[in-house]
Amino acid sequence: MxxxxxxxxxxxxxxxxxxxxxxxxxxxxxxxxxxxxxxxxxxxxxxxxxxxxxxxxxxxxxxxxxxxxxxxxxxxxxxxxxxxxxxxxxxxxxxxxxxxxxxxxxxxxxxxxxxxxxxxxxxxxxxxxxxxAPPPPKEEAKSSPPAPSKSKSSSPKPAETSPSKSKPQNKKYPLYPSVEVLLHTHNIKADSVNATGPNGRLLKGDVLAFLKEIPSSAPQQLGERIAKLSHLDLSNITPAAPKSSPKEVAAKENPKIEEAVEVPVELSVPVSLSSILQVQKRMSATLGITLPLSTFIARAIALANEDLPLSSRKAPTADELFDHIVGVSKISKSSSSSKDGSFKPQIIALPDPSAGLGLAKKAAKKIDPFDAILGRGGKQNTTMKTKSKVLESLGPENVFSLSVVKGTEEEKRAKVFLERVKSLVEVEPGRLVL
Structure with missing residues (x-):
């Protein structure tokens, strides 16, 4: 009961x-x-x-x-x-x-x-x-000498001296599991251990330092090292030299551009058409055929443009580029190669004293009515048809001129062309008929 x-x-x-x-x-x-x-x-x-x-x-x-x-x-x-x-x-x-x-x-x-x-x-x-209530028995067990399960470092001396200088765990954060195990195993209060972790958190190293299993200064040294390495050290970095502005770069390059400006020059050669006029009269007398003067001059220009020295600076043509891409031929860079030119000289007729002013007046009166209506009667046309009409009024003495870039290989080619034209018209007019 x-x-x-x-x-x-x-x-x-x-x-x-x-x-x-x-x-x-x-x-x-x-x-x-x-x-x-x-x-x-x-x-x-x-x-x-x-x-x-x-x-x-x-x-x-x-x-x-x-x-x-x-x-x-x-x-x-x-x-x-x-x-x-x-x-x-x-x-x-x-x-x-x-x-x-x-x-x-x-x-x-x-x-x-x-x-x-x-x-x-x-x-x-x-x-x-x-x-x-449970801690007092633990303290008694802690202070009792026979404690085989506890290490020698868990003596009460560090716990008595450290609380006065210790910084307790921030209560805002819970304890880490490893810290809780150490505190429970060695019967240590969390407030008696100095917390050196981030935001005042208690770390395992703090408890080990409290138990004197590691040097007491190790947690603080490690915290200082981590704090130092968490920031980028720029003390040994020197600033780079300031880069020049785009305006300064353009100002430095402008002189080179000015040096590369191409200056045109006009080349002229006096050419006499007396030999061509004589050949024209002979053909009219013997064959009854009269070839216009423009035919002779066009033939002379075509022969003079054949097989001119090719400039090494001249850019390849579209046909040459296409053949090079297809693989048919390679673009030649040799300055010794030759190619037909495309020079078209400007012909200026000099006044003939023996002819007087009658021929000049007659030539001046031959103006196309259509050009007169459009106001183009006094202008010089550049087409071959207009030139053929003008060439008919040329006298024995004329000037052939070309405008090219000064100091280039194109100037040399222009000189060779003008010399060939002069030789064909004055010395070899018979080649212009064949």
Whole structure:
């Protein structure tokens, strides 16, 4: 019977504790009860209260959001499990570092009168005492000499000297698993170890330095090294020389361009048409055929343009480029090769004293009416048809002239052309008939 009574008593105590600590607002709970900071994750030790969604005295039903809690990972809503009423808010909005299990408010039943309701005592103190109760046996075990499972470095001396100078772990962040294992294994409080990690976090090296398993200065040296390497060192870099502006570059190149400007020069040779006139009279007397003077001069220009020395600077023609791309022939770059020219000299007739002014007046009167209507009667045409008409009025003495670039091989070719024309017209007029 004694055993049965003890079991009944223990069962009753467990039931009362369950009813007292559970988050319930049913009619069985006749008094207000504390609302503690919930643990929203298995590793959560503390959190921040972002805001309360209801005010003191407001009623709520199951599923309503009571408040928002911020953790280091996310912001989550805390919902009510049963119907009830918020009797009092203990921890206001914006509070940070609220420990899990500490009282943040008081809840009551929906029908309770808050003016006469008795507020319960804070339960966080007993819980903290219960949580802090286990360490004393650990300290006794820590101070006891026979401790085969613990290393020699876990002596109480570093723990006594370090708290005065230590910088505790930032409570905003949870402990790393490796740090928690070391603290639990050696019975060390986190606040007694100097935290040298980023944002005040406690690292494994800090605990090892506290246990004197590594040099005490190693965590600080490592932190300084990481901080130094996290920034780019530009002390040994010298700035590059300033680049010149596009205007300066263009100004430097302009003299070269000015030097390459091509200056034209006019080459002229006096040519007598007396030999051609004599051949023309002989043909008319013997054969009864009169060839116009333009035919002789055109034939002389064509023969003079044949087989002229090719300029090494001359660009290849379109036909040569096409043949080179197709692979039929290669573009010749030799200056010794030759090619027909395309010179067309300008012929200026000199006045003939023996002919007088009659011929000049007659030539002046031969103007095409169509040119006179269009106002082109006084202009010099460049077509071969117009030249043939003008050539008929040429006298014995004339000047053949060409305009070429000075100082180039084209000037040499032009001189060879004019000499050939002079030789054909004055010395070899018979070749112009064949």
């Amino acid at each position: 004694a055993t049965l009574d003890v079991g009944n008593r223990s069962s009753d105590n467990a039931t009362e504790a369950h009813i007292h600590t559970a988050f319930r607002t049913c009619s069985q709970a006749l008094a207000a009860h504390n609302f503690t900071m919930p643990a929203l994750s298995p590793t959560m030790t503390e959190g921040n209260i972002a805001s309360w969604k209801i005010k003191e005295g407001d009623s709520f039903v199951a599923g309503d959001v009571l408040l928002e809690v911020e953790t280091d990972k996310a912001t989550m809503d805390v919902e009510a499990q049963d119907d009830g009423k918020l009797a009092k808010i203990i921890v206001e909005d914006g509070s940070k570092g609220v420990t899990v299990g500490s009282r943040i408010g008081v809840l009551a039943d929906t029908d309770d009168d808050l003016s006469t309701l008795k507020m319960p005592a804070e339960e966080s103190a007993p819980k903290s005492e219960k949580k802090s």
